[in-house]
Amino acid sequence: MQSNMAASQATGDKACCHLLQRACEHPKHAHKHIRTSLKTIHTNRFYPLAAPVHAHTPTRMSGRRMWSLGAKRLSMDGMRVRYSNCRRTQASDDFEDIAVVTNADPGQVKYGSGTITANGPRVIPGIIRTQRSVSGGRLNAGSPLYLEKPPAPLKGKSLSRQSLIDVFSSRISIGSRKRFSRDSFSASYVNRTQVASELDISRKTREARRRKLRSHFKLEKWESSTSSSDRRPGCRWTFVFDPAGRLCYYWSLIVSLAFLYNLWVMVYRFGFQEITWDTILVWFALDYFADLIYVIDILFHFRTGYLEDGVLQTDFRKLRQHYMNSTTFYYLRVFYWCTLSLTTIGGSPIHDSTAKDARAGIHAAATNYSGTQDTPTEVLNARTKTDYLYHIAQLMFGLLLFATVLGHIANIVTNVSAARKEFQAKLDGVKTYMRMRRVPAHLQAKVIKWFDYLWLTQKCSDEEKAVSCLPDKLKAEMAIHVHLDTLKRVEIFQNTEAGFLCELVLHLRPVLFSPGDYICRKGEVGKEMYIVNRGRLQVVADNGKTMLATLKAGSYFGEISILNMGTAGNRRTASVRSVGYSDLFVLSKKDMWDVLKEYPAARVRLEAIAAKRLEKYRKAPLEKAALGRSSSTPGLVESSGRVPLEEMWLPPLRLPPPSGAPSPRTQAQRSQTLESERLTMESALSGLSSRHSPDEDPPAPPTLPLHPCPQLPHASQHLLHLHRPFDATPGHTHALGTTTITTTEEGERERWTALSSTPTTTTTTFTLPVPPSPASDQPVPNVTRSEGTLQASHSAGTLPRESSPQELLLGEIRRLRERLVSLEAENASMTLRSQRLSVPVSPVPTCPSVRPSVPSAHVSPVPTSQCPRRPHAPQCPTASQRPCAHAHAPMCPGVPVPQVPMCAQCPCALKCPCAHAHALELRLSHAKTQPQSRLRVSSTLWGLLDP
Numbered sequence: 001m002q003s004n005m006a007a008s009q010a011t012g013d014k015a016c017c018h019l020l021q022r023a024c025e026h027p028k029h030a031h032k033h034i035r036t037s038l039k040t041i042h043t044n045r046f047y048p049l050a051a052p053v054h055a056h057t058p059t060r061m062s063g064r065r066m067w068s069l070g071a072k073r074l075s076m077d078g079m080r081v082r083y084s085n086c087r088r089t090q091a092s093d094d095f096e097d098i099a100v101v102t103n104a105d106p107g108q109v110k111y112g113s114g115t116i117t118a119n120g121p122r123v124i125p126g127i128i129r130t131q132r133s134v135s136g137g138r139l140n141a142g143s144p145l146y147l148e149k150p151p152a153p154l155k156g157k158s159l160s161r162q163s164l165i166d167v168f169s170s171r172i173s174i175g176s177r178k179r180f181s182r183d184s185f186s187a188s189y190v191n192r193t194q195v196a197s198e199l200d201i202s203r204k205t206r207e208a209r210r211r212k213l214r215s216h217f218k219l220e221k222w223e224s225s226t227s228s229s230d231r232r233p234g235c236r237w238t239f240v241f242d243p244a245g246r247l248c249y250y251w252s253l254i255v256s257l258a259f260l261y262n263l264w265v266m267v268y269r270f271g272f273q274e275i276t277w278d279t280i281l282v283w284f285a286l287d288y289f290a291d292l293i294y295v296i297d298i299l300f301h302f303r304t305g306y307l308e309d310g311v312l313q314t315d316f317r318k319l320r321q322h323y324m325n326s327t328t329f330y331y332l333r334v335f336y337w338c339t340l341s342l343t344t345i346g347g348s349p350i351h352d353s354t355a356k357d358a359r360a361g362i363h364a365a366a367t368n369y370s371g372t373q374d375t376p377t378e379v380l381n382a383r384t385k386t387d388y389l390y391h392i393a394q395l396m397f398g399l400l401l402f403a404t405v406l407g408h409i410a411n412i413v414t415n416v417s418a419a420r421k422e423f424q425a426k427l428d429g430v431k432t433y434m435r436m437r438r439v440p441a442h443l444q445a446k447v448i449k450w451f452d453y454l455w456l457t458q459k460c461s462d463e464e465k466a467v468s469c470l471p472d473k474l475k476a477e478m479a480i481h482v483h484l485d486t487l488k489r490v491e492i493f494q495n496t497e498a499g500f501l502c503e504l505v506l507h508l509r510p511v512l513f514s515p516g517d518y519i520c521r522k523g524e525v526g527k528e529m530y531i532v533n534r535g536r537l538q539v540v541a542d543n544g545k546t547m548l549a550t551l552k553a554g555s556y557f558g559e560i561s562i563l564n565m566g567t568a569g570n571r572r573t574a575s576v577r578s579v580g581y582s583d584l585f586v587l588s589k590k591d592m593w594d595v596l597k598e599y600p601a602a603r604v605r606l607e608a609i610a611a612k613r614l615e616k617y618r619k620a621p622l623e624k625a626a627l628g629r630s631s632s633t634p635g636l637v638e639s640s641g642r643v644p645l646e647e648m649w650l651p652p653l654r655l656p657p658p659s660g661a662p663s664p665r666t667q668a669q670r671s672q673t674l675e676s677e678r679l680t681m682e683s684a685l686s687g688l689s690s691r692h693s694p695d696e697d698p699p700a701p702p703t704l705p706l707h708p709c710p711q712l713p714h715a716s717q718h719l720l721h722l723h724r725p726f727d728a729t730p731g732h733t734h735a736l737g738t739t740t741i742t743t744t745e746e747g748e749r750e751r752w753t754a755l756s757s758t759p760t761t762t763t764t765t766f767t768l769p770v771p772p773s774p775a776s777d778q779p780v781p782n783v784t785r786s787e788g789t790l791q792a793s794h795s796a797g798t799l800p801r802e803s804s805p806q807e808l809l810l811g812e813i814r815r816l817r818e819r820l821v822s823l824e825a826e827n828a829s830m831t832l833r834s835q836r837l838s839v840p841v842s843p844v845p846t847c848p849s850v851r852p853s854v855p856s857a858h859v860s861p862v863p864t865s866q867c868p869r870r871p872h873a874p875q876c877p878t879a880s881q882r883p884c885a886h887a888h889a890p891m892c893p894g895v896p897v898p899q900v901p902m903c904a905q906c907p908c909a910l911k912c913p914c915a916h917a918h919a920l921e922l923r924l925s926h927a928k929t930q931p932q933s934r935l936r937v938s939s940t941l942w943g944l945l946d947p
């Protein structure tokens, strides 16, 4: 509307502009205004190309019917007018589309904007197009001349019939649309030679223009509203049959009749030739008609869709290939070649005498069957007693065999039909329910189709129930056998323990989703993760249109939220939608955690993979919602939101100025630093932790415990400590024996690379966003630096200018997590060292203080008897659960550090200033002797950080 007004102004038509403006301002009287406006336009040599129409408001103009339903060409003073069918959606949504043809100089007219379609530029020179809708969105996706809405679903028709009809109608509408377009073109420029010269473009000209535009915009593929096949001249419409449609169903009925005709009638006619000769013409006609049906059926199959990955395939080439590779077609070919060879090589299909015998046989069988002859005595032709006995035995044996085979077949059929019956009963029940509850027709059709697909693929409505009577072991074995192929393709299950797979497979539950179903939506609380067994799914962004990824068989998703790894904790990070039918395995959060508790190594692996994946696809901005802490995974936050984000903000760290080459450190110092860093991290993370179990949704308010750790005096509530154990001098590399920490400053980013020289360790890169400090030498408030540790305390007031607190927080969380991974690596290197330094440690009898935050749930108790070095310390209250960790009481973090050297006999004492490192050493050496406990070591590392 606005651009129409602009156009009116551009052409100097103030009156018209005024009227249109009034129409804008008073939508209720818009018709009046627009009518007057059109009259004005008309007298000023403007012509309406499209104008609003309401079905209920037929309007008249100049004594002729002007408006009516549908896209129709109308005559107005000898000129054709095209308008669009715009339905009233809201009171204010009166004018959706108005276009005016002007005879003004195209160069003077300000054209609207529009995308380019196959039909050429959206905006035709000389036509000003405006769209106005309440939503503000575009009203149509095609050319301005095509304003038809997509065909509405046909009411009262079955879905399958509709599907074919839709295909037809859409194709036909493409053709008619083209016709309309040409007509509309002609409508718009009739009697207007100047405009006509612009618009009267032949197909060739349009093609040339298209090519030009394509090369101009360097478009690889022409964006088109019609498919390539539609653009081919002479090929306006095409169709594909829905295999589950009613048409297919009726067609199979016809083919079955033709088949039955051939099966019975032809054999009978062959046996009773006298029938044939009497009415030969009728039989001929019927024979050829049946043959014709077969031929049509072959053609029909070339155009019948099939489900590929649960999606209806409609590509003709694929359809053809699919049919030609099918068993049906194979038998058809075999039949064809057999017939051909019999008729050509053999001369005649059946030899005369053979034919006569066969005819006699059929005759005899038929008469026998009809009861005209009692026994086939002449067939036996017995002369002696032995002959009689032999024939009787043969007959009996034959009968028994026949009866057995028949019985088996009957059994099979009965079984199949029993399954079908059960299935059908369920379907009937659902149908009745839907009818009773007046479920909308489209939903009913969806449910029925879902059942159809279930039957087609699984032939069973409830797999779980079918095997429920089996013992767990057998069930697991069977499940592994059935699902192994799928599980093998899943990254997280590759190279995992057999036991883990066994446990997991028992908890998998198959589910089937229909086309278009959302499996999960962004922001929901994640309660399950999914493994794709069959089908295709799309990970979509918030708007439901932007596709982030496509998932196929072997992919898995939904693990981020159940592991609480996402920025929004246990909330889904994206929506996942099924493209066609998707066959998935569901693993509930509770089951997952149950299994992971017992297989901590798998948990570490799973989380590491999840962190990697998350890193890969984390692009969406962090939710502004307040974030709480992960219930179960260290370093994670969840959106139940008890701790405001701002409170967790980290102030920027100021890097110390370069101070020459770093002094070499002793191995003991390094170990001390590493350990203190680990403890710091643990404390920082547990400081944010809540105390509920992983499957509690929403989680309980996080209590933020304070640990009496002497090394962490600043660990306080709502405070995230950032410890930097090294002299992080930018651009300097610290050679620390087995570990090298390199710090460089690249603008705002700091990159720490920890490279372990031990062959068993991994290389990890840490990226920590560091906002620019105004002056590199000025100290940043709230950042205190202590010996070997930098602590950045909470400061809500000084937000960095360029990096948001969310980003900082995320960066920190990421860094902490990756630090954990590096600690694991360090752990491995220590294992090696401990192998060399396996000296007995003198036991310390008392444990004065036990850390309250140490979780016991995630650590499998190590029986005291298994600990080769240290008997259980009875004084320790939780010693029964963690005998190894707490047995060495002086090493407990509750004990002041100076006590550490008391453990004089322990060669690791110097290196391990606190209990955890020491305990770790012990457990590592224990792990050396007990391979199973290696896992526990890993779990302990995680468990220590886990509430």
Ligand SMILES: Nc1ncnc2c1ncn2[C@@H]1O[C@@H]2COP(=O)(O)O[C@H]2[C@H]1O
Residues within 6 Å of the ligand: 520, 526, 539, 548, 549, 556, 557, 558, 559, 560, 561, 562, 566, 571, 572, 573, 574, 575, 576, 617
């Ligand atoms: N960009 C992406 N590419 C692939 N998968 C994704 C992407 N974003 C999210 N996902 C998956 O979609 C899932 C949505 O739920 P979750 O957040 O639990 O876990 C998510 C991931 O498994």
